[in-house]
Amino acid sequence: xxxxxxxxxxxxxxxxxxxxxxxxxxxxxxxxxxxxxxxxxxxxxxxxxxxxxxxxxxxxxxxxxxxxxxxxxxxxxxxxxxxxxxxxxxxxxxxxxxxxxxxxxxx
Numbered sequence: 001x002x003x004x005x006x007x008x009x010x011x012x013x014x015x016x017x018x019x020x021x022x023x024x025x026x027x028x029x030x031x032x033x034x035x036x037x038x039x040x041x042x043x044x045x046x047x048x049x050x051x052x053x054x055x056x057x058x059x060x061x062x063x064x065x066x067x068x069x070x071x072x073x074x075x076x077x078x079x080x081x082x083x084x085x086x087x088x089x090x091x092x093x094x095x096x097x098x099x100x101x102x103x104x105x106x107x
Contacts, residue, residue: 001103002036002076003083005090006069021093031074034086038073073096074104 012018029035045060073090077083080103087099 001078001080001083002074002106004102004104005073005075005087005099006102007071007090007094007099008068008097009070010094010097011095018093025089025093029086034075034077036074036076038071040071042062043068069100070102 022060024037026038043060047058047060049056049058075083075086077086083101083103087101091097
């Protein structure tokens with residue numbers, strides 16, 4: 001099963017140690033075939049809303065910085081428990097904060 005994990009602001013500030021820990025975690029996840037894709041998100045999003053034939057586009061950002069989604073990973077895990085274990089390891093590296101995990105339905 002695939003899962004989308006998103007994260008916002010974290011309590012640990014980026015430094016060389018964090019980058020080394022995260023790099024090792026990403027390497028391990030990639031080598032094991034669990035990491036499909038990861039990346040950071042720019043704050044200048046666009047929101048598109050449609051109602052019938054009318055489409056409205058609004059420039060972002062839309063939420064307070066502390067609530068913004070800053071990064072994401074798509075992982076491949078056997079179960080929800082496995083996905084949550086990967087998320088717990090990620091949180092242990094980046095510190096306190098919030099992550100959201102969604103199952104991704106694929107063909």
